[in-house]
Amino acid sequence: MTDDSSRNLPSNDADANDPAAAFEALRRTIETQGTAIGAEMTIIRRGLETAFDQLDKIGQPTDYGADLGRIVQQLAEVAGFGNVRTAFSVISGQLFH
Numbered sequence: 001m002t003d004d005s006s007r008n009l010p011s012n013d014a015d016a017n018d019p020a021a022a023f024e025a026l027r028r029t030i031e032t033q034g035t036a037i038g039a040e041m042t043i044i045r046r047g048l049e050t051a052f053d054q055l056d057k058i059g060q061p062t063d064y065g066a067d068l069g070r071i072v073q074q075l076a077e078v079a080g081f082g083n084v085r086t087a088f089s090v091i092s093g094q095l096f097h
Helices: 019-058 065-079 084-096
Strands: none
């Protein structure tokens, strides 16, 4: 058998037919649920704040584009290609075919 007081239900039959008592029980139930949801939202918000703080610490990934461009140019010179496009097409053709 369930405990009506824990569910915020009217405690006897007379209160069950009383609209004011039913409304009061509904109000208490909603307030209890609102408090529980508020607590859960606080936990979620703190978790998100921590996650975003960690992302800020990580920062942007390093862009190696300029370094890779210089490496490709130097490889083209060493390999004796006339320009970087020719070197890149030869290298990529060997890597991907």
